[in-house]
Amino acid sequence: MLNRFTSEYLDGLANTNFAPAPKVSGRLSSFDGLLMEAIGLTLPVGTVCRVGDAASGVEAEVIGFRNGRTIMMNLGGPAPLLPRAPVRPIGAPGEAEVGAAMLGRVVDGAGKPIDGLGPIRGAGRWPLAGKLQSPLDRGRVREPMDVGVRAINGLLTIGQGQRVGIMAGSGVGKSVLLGMMVRAAEADVVVIGLIGERSREVADFLETKVAGEARTRSVVVAVPANHSPVLRIRGALRATAIAEAFRDEGKKVLLIMDSLTRVAHAGREIGLALGEPASARGYPPSAIAMLPNLIERAGSDAHGTGSITAIYTVLADGDDGNDPVVDSARSILDGHIVLSRALAERGVYPAIDVGPSVSRVMNDIVPRVHALAARTLRRHLATYEENRDLVLMGAYRAGADPAIDAAIAYHPAIMEYVRQDADASVTLADAVEELCGVFGDA
Numbered sequence: 245m246l247n248r249f250t251s252e253y254l255d256g257l258a259n260t261n262f263a264p265a266p267k268v269s270g271r272l273s274s275f276d277g278l279l280m281e282a283i284g285l286t287l288p289v290g291t292v293c294r295v296g297d298a299a300s301g302v303e304a305e306v307i308g309f310r311n312g313r314t315i316m317m318n319l320g321g322p323a324p325l326l327p328r329a330p331v332r333p334i335g336a337p338g339e340a341e342v343g344a345a346m347l348g349r350v351v352d353g354a355g356k357p358i359d360g361l362g363p364i365r366g367a368g369r370w371p372l373a374g375k376l377q378s379p380l381d382r383g384r385v386r387e388p389m390d391v392g393v394r395a396i397n398g399l400l401t402i403g404q405g406q407r408v409g410i411m412a413g414s415g416v417g418k419s420v421l422l423g424m425m426v427r428a429a430e431a432d433v434v435v436i437g438l439i440g441e442r443s444r445e446v447a448d449f450l451e452t453k454v455a456g457e458a459r460t461r462s463v464v465v466a467v468p469a470n471h472s473p474v475l476r477i478r479g480a481l482r483a484t485a486i487a488e489a490f491r492d493e494g495k496k497v498l499l500i501m502d503s504l505t506r507v508a509h510a511g512r513e514i515g516l517a518l519g520e521p522a523s524a525r526g527y528p529p530s531a532i533a534m535l536p537n538l539i540e541r542a543g544s545d546a547h548g549t550g551s552i553t554a555i556y557t558v559l560a561d562g563d564d565g566n567d568p569v570v571d572s573a574r575s576i577l578d579g580h581i582v583l584s585r586a587l588a589e590r591g592v593y594p595a596i597d598v599g600p601s602v603s604r605v606m607n608d609i610v611p612r613v614h615a616l617a618a619r620t621l622r623r624h625l626a627t628y629e630e631n632r633d634l635v636l637m638g639a640y641r642a643g644a645d646p647a648i649d650a651a652i653a654y655h656p657a658i659m660e661y662v663r664q665d666a667d668a669s670v671t672l673a674d675a676v677e678e679l680c681g682v683f684g685d686a
Contacts, residue, residue, distance in 0.1 A: 281310070401614075620683045
């Protein structure tokens with residue numbers, strides 16, 4: 245018996261292809277609550293590490309190098325770390341879980357499910373940074389997309405594969421407008437990135453805006469404001485990577501990101517921690533330069549049927565339309581929808597300021613009669629706004645100017661066209677019919 249066990253055991257050891265591999269490990273040299281430095285460790289940027297022991301340690305991501313030391317950003321909360329705590333790599337950089345297994349799920353910036361439905365099984369892999377495309381691999385925007393909002397369908401028509409920004413100050417209705425568009429949008433898959441917003445909004449968004457059938461075709465990446473800036477940026481990259489993978493399968497994807505400004509704020513925190521100079525109103529160059537890399541990943545595929553229609557909310561700090569993030573996003577996006585605090589204060593919701601808003605692809609995707617009717621409405625609205633003070637003060641005499649008379653006559657119809665209840669949905673066909681019926685011959 246003993247001889248048999250010994251022979252089998254020794255034979256098993258002899259036949260095992262054992263190749264010893266050393267465990268890479270370093271030591272923590274400095275830690276200020278957010279930024280960490282490790283010595284004795286050489287890892288590529290983006291690698292996730294465990295700092296401290298398994299019970300009381302935290303995760304950190306490598307973000308750079310300085311004077312022979314590896315610089316990491318804390319991904320967790322406070323932890324009882326000591327000087328020279330062990331630092332070990334636990335994850336390779338730059339991959340996101342993608343595919344049909346993600347539908348109906350809610351994950352955080354690290355890709356971990358937070359919906360209580362257990363682990364995600366059968367998911368594919370996609371680079372977090374995306375796959376670089378040639379400009380000629382991008383398809384033109386040719387087909388309109390119904391988003392259920394009358395003012396957008398009629399006056400700022402969005403196309404499949406377009407990138408649009410919703411720009412406004414705080415509390416003007418960006419998230420409510422997003423919810424209206426999510427419920428009515430005609431898309432195979434909806435990918436929602438809730439980046440840097442209030443934790444309360446995550447549950448509210450899921451229960452009121454992507455409930456029922458919409459939930460089964462949605463993927464939500466939620467990284468609230470109290471999470472690490474690295475996780476917030478990873479959340480934006482993860483949501484975009486998930487959308488790219490679905491586009492590669494030939495699906496029409498709607499990508500919602502609320503908000504692009506919080507992504508830039510996270511980049512600012514990291515840039516300032518690394519010692520970058522603050523140039524544009526406190527933003528280091530890397531924070532602004534990150535936005536084009538993120539936005540340019542959305543769009544249509546010239547060699548397939550898939551597309552990513554992206555809608556980003558952009559917070560204008562202090563209602564400043566020339567904020568660096570707003571200005572940078574406006575220059576890259578294919579259109580922008582400006583929300584007006586003045587309209588919101590007058591009870592006009594959604595508070596879309598039609599004048600400064602524009603869709604750069606609208607003339608390519610709508611019939612000529614539709615475009616002319618929208619242009620007529622804009623002309624009447626601009627004339628009214630230019631002479632608003634005169635009209636309200638009673639200084640304008642009717643009949644003095646036919647253009648102003650027409651603008652005054654059409655203004656109630658214009659406001660009624662823009663106004664829409666949050667739980668209502670107006671199809672693209674109905675919006676165009678109403679617009680052309682009133683302003684087609686005006």
